[in-house]
Amino acid sequence: MKVAIVNMPFGNMVLPWTGGAGAYDIWTYEVARRLAQSCEVIVYTTRGRHQKKVEYDQGVKYQRISHASDRWYIYMTYSRAADKLERIPGFRNLRRILFFRHAKHPLIASSLYCPTYTYRVAKDLKKEKCDVVHIHNFSQFVPIIRAFNPEIKIVLHMHCEWLTQIDRAIIEKRLGDVDLVIGVSQYITETIRRCFPQFAKRCQTVLNGVDTTTFVNKNDHGASKKNDVKRLLFVGRVSPEKGVHVLLDAFEKVVRRDSQVQLKIIGSQGSTRGGEDIVALSCDPKVRDLAPFYRGNYIQHLQSKLSSDLASHVSFTGSVSRRQLITSCQNADVFVFPSVWNEPFGMPIVEAMATELPVIATRGGGIPEIVEDGKTGLLVERGVASSLAEAILCLLSDEDLRESMGKAARRRAVELFSWEKTVENLLHQYRNLCEGDD
Numbered sequence: 001m002k003v004a005i006v007n008m009p010f011g012n013m014v015l016p017w018t019g020g021a022g023a024y025d026i027w028t029y030e031v032a033r034r035l036a037q038s039c040e041v042i043v044y045t046t047r048g049r050h051q052k053k054v055e056y057d058q059g060v061k062y063q064r065i066s067h068a069s070d071r072w073y074i075y076m077t078y079s080r081a082a083d084k085l086e087r088i089p090g091f092r093n094l095r096r097i098l099f100f101r102h103a104k105h106p107l108i109a110s111s112l113y114c115p116t117y118t119y120r121v122a123k124d125l126k127k128e129k130c131d132v133v134h135i136h137n138f139s140q141f142v143p144i145i146r147a148f149n150p151e152i153k154i155v156l157h158m159h160c161e162w163l164t165q166i167d168r169a170i171i172e173k174r175l176g177d178v179d180l181v182i183g184v185s186q187y188i189t190e191t192i193r194r195c196f197p198q199f200a201k202r203c204q205t206v207l208n209g210v211d212t213t214t215f216v217n218k219n220d221h222g223a224s225k226k227n228d229v230k231r232l233l234f235v236g237r238v239s240p241e242k243g244v245h246v247l248l249d250a251f252e253k254v255v256r257r258d259s260q261v262q263l264k265i266i267g268s269q270g271s272t273r274g275g276e277d278i279v280a281l282s283c284d285p286k287v288r289d290l291a292p293f294y295r296g297n298y299i300q301h302l303q304s305k306l307s308s309d310l311a312s313h314v315s316f317t318g319s320v321s322r323r324q325l326i327t328s329c330q331n332a333d334v335f336v337f338p339s340v341w342n343e344p345f346g347m348p349i350v351e352a353m354a355t356e357l358p359v360i361a362t363r364g365g366g367i368p369e370i371v372e373d374g375k376t377g378l379l380v381e382r383g384v385a386s387s388l389a390e391a392i393l394c395l396l397s398d399e400d401l402r403e404s405m406g407k408a409a410r411r412r413a414v415e416l417f418s419w420e421k422t423v424e425n426l427l428h429q430y431r432n433l434c435e436g437d438d
Contacts, residue, residue, distance in 0.1 A: 001434060004130040005032055006121055006141065007045040009070060009114040015057045019322025023347050024136055024159065027208060033058040034423040039430075042128060044121045065121060070114040108277060109166045111140045122148040132430050137162060139174040146177040153433045157182040157206075160344050164195040165281035175199050179433055182206045184345040185366025206426050207369075208345050209419035214322075215354035217410065218330050230396050232263045233332035233357070235325065235348035236339075238302070238316070240293035241278055242267075243338035243362065248305050248314070249385035250338070254392050255313055261396060263314045266328060269299050278341065286383050287341045329355040333402060334395050337361040340383045346370060353377075354413040358405035360391045370417070376409040 007013065008024045017029050028043055035041050036059035047053065047064030055062040118138075122145045125133055134155045135141050139162070142154055156178045163171050163181070175181065175196060181203045183189030193200040232251070236242045244265065251263050279291045293301065299316075306314055320328070329335070335352035337343075342365030349359055349370050359377030361367045373379040378394065380387040395402050 001038075001132065001430060002040040002042075002128070002130045003035060003430065004125055004128065004133045005041070005043045006133060006135045006145075007043060008136050009046060009067065009117040009138075012048045012051075013043075013045045013062065015055050015062065017057070019325075023208075026347070027159075028136075030209065030211065030419045031423055031426065032060045034419055035426070036060050038427060042130065044124070046117070063124060065117055065124075067114060067117040067120070070116045109138075109140060109162055109170075111143070113138070113140060115144075118144045121145065125149050125152065131434055139163065139166075139171060139178075142174045142177050153179045153430075155180045155182060155429070155433075157184075158188055158192065158344075159184050161188065161191060161342070162281070164191050168195070172196060175202075178202065180204065180429060182429070184208050185369050187342065187366040187369065188344050204429055206422060206429065207417060208347050208350070209417050209422040210347070210350040210354045210413055212354050212414050212418045215326055215329065215351050215413075217356040217406075228260045230258075230261045230333045231331060232261060232392065233266070233328055233335050233352070234263070234337065235266045235328075235335075235352070236337065238265060238267045238269045238299065240290040240298060241287065241339065241341040243340040243383065244302060245293065245298075245305065246340065246383055246385050246388060247336060247338045248302060248310075250388035250392060251314065252305075252307075252310055253385065253389035254396070255310060257393060258396060259313075261313065264328060264332070265314065265316050266318075266320055266325065268319045269316070282341070284342065289383075290340060325351070326355065329357055332357055334392065335359045335377075336388070336392065337367070338380075338382075338388055339364065339367070341365070343367050350413050350417040353409035353417070356406035356410045358395055358402050358409060360388065360395065372408070372412065376405055376412050 005028055007028050013025050013029065019026070028045070032041050032043050041059070042061045042063055044063050044065055047066045051064055053064050055064070118141050121141070125145060126148045130152060132153045132155060133145060133149070134157060135145070136157050137159055139156060142156060145152070146154060154177060158181065179202065181192060181199065183192060183203065183205050184207065186205050189203050189205040193203050234244065234247060238244050254261060279288060279294060282288060329352050335349070335357040337346060337349050337359065339346070339362050343362070345366045346361070349361060349367065352359055353376060359371050361371050361377060361379060362382040363379040364382045368379060371377045371379055378391040380391050
């Protein structure tokens, strides 16, 4: 079987792999190299300046696609520099007309998004004669790829809720050309099935994974934390939908009752411009209430919430290397993931679980499928700082509970969320697709 994975048309996969990348690149790398043990695998990804057109790594062919004109759109949509241009009179409205036309027709979901990238991928796929093409999120890629490759099996892998948030007639037409729709959680899959019952049988769930051989508890893990200071850890985009502002409100309440605690916040602190799409597409009142946070500088807002006393307990590290991330998980006592939106999956959660960390997270989206409330962690209501604070204090005050939940979390991560499990499930889905025509 020959499989092509079409990576997202932004970011850049640098080889040899060091692990410092976003969730989509991590998924592509971890899955592709394992799939290559059973299939011929080609990955389509963007090409940066001075990068080779073709690279090979661990049995995978990486075909790099240049798309300079598409990068202009991405720059104008998401860059901090373009954000500053909105200060120019008249530019703000022009930018919104060009790049955020309508709540149910965002340009990021239209056929005008990265057309050069899509066309070049579709054309190369015709030459490669792949059996299966696996597309992340962008349903608008489907018609173009289908036009060039009428016999190929198309898999659309949804890491978000776009299919059920964008204009239904547009999505329905695109799904007619899709052979398999994958959701990263049952939450995503069932939402799609309910919205498009005519395609329900094409929808399956393949859970994301974690490298359980690198995200591990180190031998002296317990001994290293035999001190009075307890460490809380958050990993993820420092963005309003991730609920970092709620975490700081909760942490202030925690420090009032237990001053021997530190909070480390790991994650990118870039532009929150994409949040306009998150708010515009959502019908969830909790998400709609986040709109003001996206209009200003979110990082400055978070820092303004920190009194001089509280600031000494909080550190913002920005993005870190894979090794630093693993070390931070190993040195933490509790992992906190306070998403306000309905998190599609939550890869940082399973990474924390693999390192034997108990998890406190919100009860929404795919998170309840990952965290067993009362067994591997605690679940609280989205956006409620008081409930989050009480859960944190509960675990900080009970070392035995933290340890038992951490061990249960590791067992669950190994059993359900290893990349090997992900690839096993994926191969099963691919074979069903290809053998169905025999």
